[in-house]
Amino acid sequence: MNKNKTERIKFFLEKYKSNLEACTICPHQCGIDRNKALGRCKEPYLPRISSFNLHLGEEPPLSGEKGSGTIFFAGCNMNCCYCQNFPISQLRKANTEHSIEELADNMITLQRRGAHNINFVTPSHYLYQIVSALDRAYQKGLSIPLVYNTSGYDRADVIRDMEGILDIYLPDIKYVTPELSKKYSGVENYFEYDSAVLKEMYRQTEGRLVLDENGIAQKGLIIRHLVLPNNVDNSIGALKWIKENLSNQVFIGIMSQYFPAYRVSEKYLPEINEPLSLKDYEIVLDYAESLGFENAWFQE
Ligand code: SF4
Numbered sequence: 247m248n249k250n251k252t253e254r255i256k257f258f259l260e261k262y263k264s265n266l267e268a269c270t271i272c273p274h275q276c277g278i279d280r281n282k283a284l285g286r287c288k289e290p291y292l293p294r295i296s297s298f299n300l301h302l303g304e305e306p307p308l309s310g311e312k313g314s315g316t317i318f319f320a321g322c323n324m325n326c327c328y329c330q331n332f333p334i335s336q337l338r339k340a341n342t343e344h345s346i347e348e349l350a351d352n353m354i355t356l357q358r359r360g361a362h363n364i365n366f367v368t369p370s371h372y373l374y375q376i377v378s379a380l381d382r383a384y385q386k387g388l389s390i391p392l393v394y395n396t397s398g399y400d401r402a403d404v405i406r407d408m409e410g411i412l413d414i415y416l417p418d419i420k421y422v423t424p425e426l427s428k429k430y431s432g433v434e435n436y437f438e439y440d441s442a443v444l445k446e447m448y449r450q451t452e453g454r455l456v457l458d459e460n461g462i463a464q465k466g467l468i469i470r471h472l473v474l475p476n477n478v479d480n481s482i483g484a485l486k487w488i489k490e491n492l493s494n495q496v497f498i499g500i501m502s503q504y505f506p507a508y509r510v511s512e513k514y515l516p517e518i519n520e521p522l523s524l525k526d527y528e529i530v531l532d533y534a535e536s537l538g539f540e541n542a543w544f545q546e
Pocket residue numbers: 269270271272273274275276277278280284285286287288289323370371372
């Protein structure tokens with residue numbers, strides 16, 4: 247195992263060991279013992295996992311030909327009313343509690359099955375447990391890159407302490423205003439945290455995406471943005487912020503797959519109670535092109 251990674255993992259586990267009894271790992275900073283009570287994420291200490299499998303639907307440098315080794319964690323520290331992943335993150339269906347040892351074993355299993363990477367999906371509320379499992383997984387021979395696939399609602403200071411442990415950052419930029427993040431996701435300070443996290447991830451990776459000779463990502467940053475129906479201004483604001491605060495050379499995924507899910511209809515939000523129109527999506531793609539984004543993936 248990479249000596250630097252071992253040292254970084256030990257440093258992280260020591261620095262954040264209070265999370266074993268008082269979880270403050272994400273922006274909510276509940277300060278509760280997750281073995282005895284539930285915080286905002288409503289998830290206990292031991293990680294609950296919906297599935298772990300090879301996934302071919304990520305960006306090409308992540309999925310490659312063999313697949314990205316996704317581990318889907320139950321729950322979330324946000325509460326998006328349109329969550330596209332709601333059976334796992336909000337309804338918490340079909341989730342099984344795993345020990346730290348079992349989480350490490352899942353990573354090894356995915357590596358043996360040929361995964362190009364280990365892709366932690368919705369990991370923010372289980373970050374301390376993930377690092378604990380990595381300590382074990384590296385002793386068992388884990389060697390493929392690690393992908394941190396997050397909403398971006400993380401603590402930038404915690405992400406700074408993950409430097410040298412995680413390899414590929416895959417954060418969202420969902421909203422750029424507190425009004426919208428409060429209205430749709432129940433967290434007013436989303437962009438305050440997300441923008442700081444994106445800057446920190448950019449600093450660590452220099453905004454690059456390093457590929458191997460087969461075009462598979464080894465290190466770097468890909469920022470994702472899901473375009474919401476009738477919210478073109480939000481998408482324009484997100485792209486503008488990336489260009490002005492990071493770079494227009496950063497790799498971005500502009501996603502069109504939105505469908506009205508979870509609680510959209512019961513919350514009476516007619517503007518997002520329909521699929522994304524081709525017209526809205528094209529406006530956003532045209533704007534990205536006008537800003538000079540060259541490393542962008544979009545969906546047909
Ligand atoms: S991970 Fe959960 S318990 Fe911990 S601070 Fe965040 S919301 Fe609270």
